[in-house]
Amino acid sequence: MLLRRTTTLLFAKNLAVQPLRRHLSNPISPVNQDDLLRVCTILYQQQNSPESRLHSKLTSSNFQLTHEFFLQVCNNFPYSWRPVYRFFLFTQQQQEKNPTFTHSSVSFNKMLDVVSKSRNIDLFWNLVNETAVRRLANGKTFVIALKTLGGARELKKCVEFFHLMNSNGCGYSVERLNKVVDEMCRVKLVEEAKFVVFKMKDWIKPDGVSYKHLISGFCEKGDLIEASKIWNLMVDEGFVPEVDAVEKFMETFFKVNQFGEALKLFETMRLKRMDELDVSIYRLVIKWLCKKGMMSRAHEVFDEMCERGIQVDSLTLGYVVYGLLAKHRVREAYQVVEKIAVVDISVYHGLIKGLLKLRRANEATQVFREMIKRGCEPNMHTYIMLLQGHLGRRGRKGTDPLVNFDTIFVGGLVKVGHSKEATKYVERVINRGMEVPRFDYNKFLHYFSNEEGAIMFEDVAKKLREVGLFDLADILERYGQKMATRDRRRNRLPIIEDTNI
Incomplete structure (x- = not known):
């Protein structure tokens, strides 16, 4: 009885599943939630029972088997293949008695997805074969199959799948x-994707798009040698590299500190394919030139962009503002901001990041107040930048317990029930020796992104004001208000603008 109650509670939490678009031959029909809970409970409790016993239990539950019902059962077992597969076998039996129920591409893909997550490759391959024989495979089937088989290093099966x-x-x-190569490269299976492309060459001739995805995948992996080989092969076969591939190559060169190679590629594009240069490539070049402090070169690129009539976006302006501040050209940076009609969060971030680099945390906080006043809502990155600016990347540990962030962080973790995380952090602090562990502001804010956190931030803000840390108090209090309930956010007070209280 206790097990049954526990199981019932387990599934009750997962039953509010949003319906997906279904195949037209299987229109969405309402599912009886009581029947669904009962069937899922049986499948969970009887998943290792003999087939006759399980089928008897399911039959006696008198539920209406529909396409939507099968999908909802799959949704309740997203990582457990056995209940889903055994229910599928039951539906095969019921299909003879209930000819109105038929499996579709959607239901087979859902089942393949569940089995793929459990890494049961033998069963997965059998289901793939059944999908093919029933002629229910579609584009999504290809993506699920190749990502699963590639991830399991079943490379021969990847090729065999296309022939099947x-x-x-x-x-x-x-x-x-x-489509398959793109999806594989997105999940870091670029070596496997390359294997498939070259093994299938006799049947499917790759085009420029195929090579573009492989180049992007190897660049994302940081393997410029392999990316260069694919690039040369693509050019030898007569394909012109797409702008996306060129941009990805340039970005990777910048990231691995090969500025010369990246700028050579940019100059080649300017000479041979000037018409194809868009805001994305100009933004990339300006961003890295500003990061390196090469402001005169950045201005040249920016001016060229404007002369060609390309609309300058906020991200590019944000990089320009940051670059000027990094070179201590504060007045020019503010002049750029003043000329912008509508200043959005990208420009504010450039301004805040630049001021923090100059160790002007108080001025950065004033910009933070100004952006709120103008209706531009800060995001998590804004708060992390400001906290790092005021407290340093490794946090502040002082004699005053009110501003000792080790105490606030560990105490807060315990309060919200993350005792294990608190213990790990304390162990790192005790054993750090000469190397102080970096303070994880992202985790710090994430753990307190709830109503309890809002109350905690209010208390901390009061204590910080007691010791004169008004800027830090305003930042934390505002974050707490952001995390509060809708009613509390509606009634929140405006942030304090005068820091000389």
């Missing part, structure tokens, strides 16, 4: 190959 699908109605298609 071709023999069952899904012909060889470069568009489908490109």
Whole structure:
């Protein structure tokens, strides 16, 4: 009885699942939540029972089997293949008695997704074969299959999958190959994607898009040698590198500190393909030139961008403002900001980051107040920058317990029930020796992003004001108000603007 109650509570939390778009032949029908809870409980409790016993239990529950019902069951077991697969076998039996119920591409893809997450490759491959035989495979099936098989290093099966699908109605298609390669590269399976592309060359000739995805994948991985090989191969085959691939290459060169190579590539684009240069590439070049303090060169690129009639976006302006401040050209930075009609968060971030680099944390906080006053809502990055500016990247540990962030952080973790995290942090502090552990502001804010955190930040803000730290108090209090309930946010007071109280 206790187990049954526990199981019922376990599934009750997961039943509010938003319906997805379904295949037209299987319109969405309402699901009886009591039936769903009962069936999921049976599947959970009887997942290791003999087939006859499980089927008897399910049959006696008298639920209405529909396409939507099957999907909802799958949603309640997102990482557990056994209940889903055994329910699928039951539906196969019921399909003979209930001809109105049929599986579709959506239901098979849902089941494949669940099995893929459990890494049961043998069962997954059997289901892939069944999907192919029933001719229910679509683009999503290809993505699920190749990501799963590639992730498990089943490279021969990756190639075999294309041949299997071709023999069952899904012909060889470069568009489908490109979609699969793109998705594999996004999840860091670029080596596996390359294997598939080259092994399938006799049946599917890769195009410029295929090579672009591989180049982007290797650049994301930081493997410039392999990316260069793909680039040369693409050029040898007569394809012109797409602008996206060029931009990704330039970005990677910048990241690995090969500024000369990145700028050479940019100059080549300016000479041969000037018409294809857009705001994205100009922004990338300006961003890194400003980071390196090469402001005269950044101004040249910026002026060229304006002369060509390309609309300058806020991100680019933010980088320019930061670059000027980093070179101590504060007046020019403020003049740029004053000329902008609508200042958004990107420009404010450039201003705040630049001022913090100059160790002008109080002035950065004043900009923070100004952006709130103008209706520009700060995000998590804003708060992290400001806290690092006031407290340093490793936090502040002082004699005054009111401003000792080790105490605030550990005490707060315990209060919100993260005792294990608190213990780990204390161990790091005790054993740090000469090397002080970096204070994780992201975690600090994340743990207190709730109503309890709002109350805690109010208390901390009061204590900080008692010792004269008004800027820090305003930042934390504002974050607490942001995390408060809707009613409290509606009634919150405006932030204090005068720091000389």
